[in-house]
Amino acid sequence: MKKVFMPLIMVALLALIPYVAVTYANMSYLFGVIIPYAAAFIFIAGFLWRLFDWLRRPVPFPIVTTCGQEKSLDWVKQNHLESPSTRFGAAVRVLTEVLFFRSLFRNTKAELHTGPELVYASSKWLWMGGLAFHWSLLIIGLRHARFFFIEPPAFITAIEHADSFLELTLPAFFMTDAIVLVALTFLVARRIRDAKLRIISLQTDFFPLFLIGGIVLAGMGMRYLEKVDILSIKALMMGLVSFSFDAPGEIGALFFVHLFLVSMLAIYFPFSKLMHMGAIFLSPTRNLPNNSREKLHKNPWNKPGKFRTYAEYEEEFREKMKKAGLPVEKD
Amino acid sequence: MSKYAPRKAQLAREFLEKPTPLKGAQADREWWEMPVDFHDGNWCFPGKPETLKEIGFPNPRKWAATDEDWQLPDGWQKIIHDGLKERLKKFRSLKLYLDACVRCGACADKCHFFLGSGDPKNMPVIRAELLRSVYRNDFPMVEKILKGFSGSRKLTAEVIKEWHSYFYQCTECRRCSVFCPLGIDTAEITMVARELLNLIGVNNNWILAPVANCNRTGNHLGIEPHTFVQNIMSLVDDIEELTGITVNPTFNRKGAEILFITPSGDVFGDPGVYTMMGYLLLFHHIGLDYTISTYASEGGNFGLFTTNDMMKKLNAKMYHEAERLKVKWILGGECGHMWRVVHQYMATMNGPADFLEEPVSPITGTKFTNAAATKMVHIAEFTADLIKHGKLKLDPTRNNHLRTTFHDSCNVSRGMGMLEEPRFVLNAVCNSFNEMPENTIREKTFCCGSGSGINAEEFMEMRMRGGFPRANAVRTVKKQHQVNALVTICAIDRATLPPLMRYWNPGVAVYGLHELVGNALVMEGETPRTEDLRENPMAIADEGEDDDA
Ligand code: SF4
Numbered sequence A: 001m002k003k004v005f006m007p008l009i010m011v012a013l014l015a016l017i018p019y020v021a022v023t024y025a026n027m028s029y030l031f032g033v034i035i036p037y038a039a040a041f042i043f044i045a046g047f048l049w050r051l052f053d054w055l056r057r058p059v060p061f062p063i064v065t066t067c068g069q070e071k072s073l074d075w076v077k078q079n080h081l082e083s084p085s086t087r088f089g090a091a092v093r094v095l096t097e098v099l100f101f102r103s104l105f106r107n108t109k110a111e112l113h114t115g116p117e118l119v120y121a122s123s124k125w126l127w128m129g130g131l132a133f134h135w136s137l138l139i140i141g142l143r144h145a146r147f148f149f150i151e152p153p154a155f156i157t158a159i160e161h162a163d164s165f166l167e168l169t170l171p172a173f174f175m176t177d178a179i180v181l182v183a184l185t186f187l188v189a190r191r192i193r194d195a196k197l198r199i200i201s202l203q204t205d206f207f208p209l210f211l212i213g214g215i216v217l218a219g220m221g222m223r224y225l226e227k228v229d230i231l232s233i234k235a236l237m238m239g240l241v242s243f244s245f246d247a248p249g250e251i252g253a254l255f256f257v258h259l260f261l262v263s264m265l266a267i268y269f270p271f272s273k274l275m276h277m278g279a280i281f282l283s284p285t286r287n288l289p290n291n292s293r294e295k296l297h298k299n300p301w302n303k304p305g306k307f308r309t310y311a312e313y314e315e316e317f318r319e320k321m322k323k324a325g326l327p328v329e330k331d
Numbered sequence B: 001m002s003k004y005a006p007r008k009a010q011l012a013r014e015f016l017e018k019p020t021p022l023k024g025a026q027a028d029r030e031w032w033e034m035p036v037d038f039h040d041g042n043w044c045f046p047g048k049p050e051t052l053k054e055i056g057f058p059n060p061r062k063w064a065a066t067d068e069d070w071q072l073p074d075g076w077q078k079i080i081h082d083g084l085k086e087r088l089k090k091f092r093s094l095k096l097y098l099d100a101c102v103r104c105g106a107c108a109d110k111c112h113f114f115l116g117s118g119d120p121k122n123m124p125v126i127r128a129e130l131l132r133s134v135y136r137n138d139f140p141m142v143e144k145i146l147k148g149f150s151g152s153r154k155l156t157a158e159v160i161k162e163w164h165s166y167f168y169q170c171t172e173c174r175r176c177s178v179f180c181p182l183g184i185d186t187a188e189i190t191m192v193a194r195e196l197l198n199l200i201g202v203n204n205n206w207i208l209a210p211v212a213n214c215n216r217t218g219n220h221l222g223i224e225p226h227t228f229v230q231n232i233m234s235l236v237d238d239i240e241e242l243t244g245i246t247v248n249p250t251f252n253r254k255g256a257e258i259l260f261i262t263p264s265g266d267v268f269g270d271p272g273v274y275t276m277m278g279y280l281l282l283f284h285h286i287g288l289d290y291t292i293s294t295y296a297s298e299g300g301n302f303g304l305f306t307t308n309d310m311m312k313k314l315n316a317k318m319y320h321e322a323e324r325l326k327v328k329w330i331l332g333g334e335c336g337h338m339w340r341v342v343h344q345y346m347a348t349m350n351g352p353a354d355f356l357e358e359p360v361s362p363i364t365g366t367k368f369t370n371a372a373a374t375k376m377v378h379i380a381e382f383t384a385d386l387i388k389h390g391k392l393k394l395d396p397t398r399n400n401h402l403r404t405t406f407h408d409s410c411n412v413s414r415g416m417g418m419l420e421e422p423r424f425v426l427n428a429v430c431n432s433f434n435e436m437p438e439n440t441i442r443e444k445t446f447c448c449g450s451g452s453g454i455n456a457e458e459f460m461e462m463r464m465r466g467g468f469p470r471a472n473a474v475r476t477v478k479k480q481h482q483v484n485a486l487v488t489i490c491a492i493d494r495a496t497l498p499p500l501m502r503y504w505n506p507g508v509a510v511y512g513l514h515e516l517v518g519n520a521l522v523m524e525g526e527t528p529r530t531e532d533l534r535e536n537p538m539a540i541a542d543e544g545e546d547d548d549a
């Protein structure tokens, strides 16, 4: 189980570094200002580079994976979502993937029973887990906007309000915090327990899960247990987004753990599978319309090629063709 | 049964007894620590040296997958590296799909080869990892530093053996890509991997021999023009004997309205020939002005399973011949991979076909606007339109001796999206159509297990394994509805499904859609029909089961 423990240890070490450095060496400037700036820069530049690196490569052929009836005869009902014939339709298809994980919704689990007999059971767990995980992260991310504005935009406040409607604790408990933890646990557990998942998983699959787990725990720790100075945090964050280099105030080490792990995630992001966030928009099996017989798709590197022409063919078989009564070009 | 496949009972027992990840058993090591195994039944014979020379492919030599030394050419690592680099530049799909997989496992149990073998390397995600692990070793910079962390490895001769084994245990069916949340298409990876392997002479005779034949004679079977004509004429005789009708196909005729191209398996192979008889009867029935070419006498294209350039080269003949014969448009017969090429590649590779006209059915006047650029219409679309307009005189009770189900071929369903037309036609020509279970049809259809050029006799064990999910679904309708006829619109299926059915479901025969059309067509002036195109007695009373529809 090296591939589970190694990334776990790495994340633990990463969490320890800022804690020790800030508590015992007073390096809050490095961890509060320099590293976050560097991480943000690497994240943005890296992300854009990766997108550019994909986009500069051509899509020579329209390789749509059609998952429904194509547009054909007038009276045949087309599946506009799964086999779109327009660019707009393809855009809708991609959006349903991004927002609702449409393809994952199809998921089944194959089981081999005596017979031998294959049975396909509906299996929506991954879809639910994935959706819960990604959507909670998004909402949590949006909630954080309040640290960057003096007066947070109305929709942010609305999200916060909706997220904490249970008001079980003081400060109000955010549902998404719980959801993301449950989803994370599920995503890690299935990689360990499911035999198929265990063998396909690599260290790079566990690492970001643990890293995000660490971030969430540190964040929750600050909110619910070991209170930190919110006003200083807000001052620091607002400083950062306005490109100020002022030193952070007295905040509490847990905050630096949180911020450092976020920085690490940002740095790791562009170089890892986390880039699937961008890739999903570009996937040519999904983002092209299925109209390749109707409209010509251009391949930039297509060159006229040599092939065996009819003339060459007739040259070889002329006598046999004539005997068989086939018309020929040359006698 | 073939000496290259274990007995059915033995395979069935293995399915139940062997612990595999499919059945929840944890593997005892990582996948890259599992050795590659070649034994009778799981590898295809390599291309013959003369074949390679004929098509100008590198490293012709005599070898076998079971050899210790595969006699790879000098500097083969560099050839592969450079080849991969070049293809990464040409295909966004390749780069994207190598980079973006999150190993979520949604595709894992969707591949028929995994379901039939339990071998973890047959999970699409690991199949892609076979190449990805080497790519990661060399390309994205940071992952290169973090070697063990990101699961990368060196390119060794052992890896080449593994590629050869597993990229020929993928039929490029794209079922995995239907389920992948990122749309990752493992077939794209397989296609590139096969191109790379071809660069160093690691190849498959069952693919390269048809490629060479097709290049020279125009069709996979290497049939020369006179024999090609003779064969169709013998089918014409058979039709006359059965129906009293003389159909008269023409060959290489200039000025015909339509050029008809179908896989050569329909001209030579059993049961494909019966489908061909169906086409001939249909064209006669509606008085179609068409011709068949002996030069472009192959609908299929094994270039698709070899290299991009070869696919383009073989496909070029279709337009070239259409232009020479001055036809208005092209009608294509029943085939799977042929239609992947026609639908998604042909116009881009060898178009635009400005010398052709936008296809219009001469019988119904229907404009096939969906084929406006490629100018090639699928026979199922064409026939469905005829039936919809009431242009065919059909007697579906003539297929009452058949209880049918329909197998969607991979390429037509997932690479084209033609799902309804064949069903519409089938329902019009027979009274007993039963769908297989929902997860095994339409876009979720299972491959026959032998597509993409691995239909070799010596590969029988893997074929029976890969075809198991398909056969299993047929078995369900066989039990529920006494199905005895598996109808397809694919020439490869017509070659591969009969042995699969004999192995797993004896008693189920394989039919082409237009064979059933041919059975049902009431021809003007025909002699009373008592036998179907296979000369099997037609009407067997179907007690109490007759549809009232
Ligand atoms: S479904 Fe897609 S992303 Fe998930 S493991 Fe398979 S190829 Fe990778």
Ligand code: SF4
Binding pocket: B110, B111, B112, B113, B123, B124, B127, B169, B170, B171, B172, B173, B174, B175, B176, B177, B186, B187, B190
């Ligand atoms: S394309 Fe088909 S055969 Fe290949 S990995 Fe995917 S599901 Fe398996």
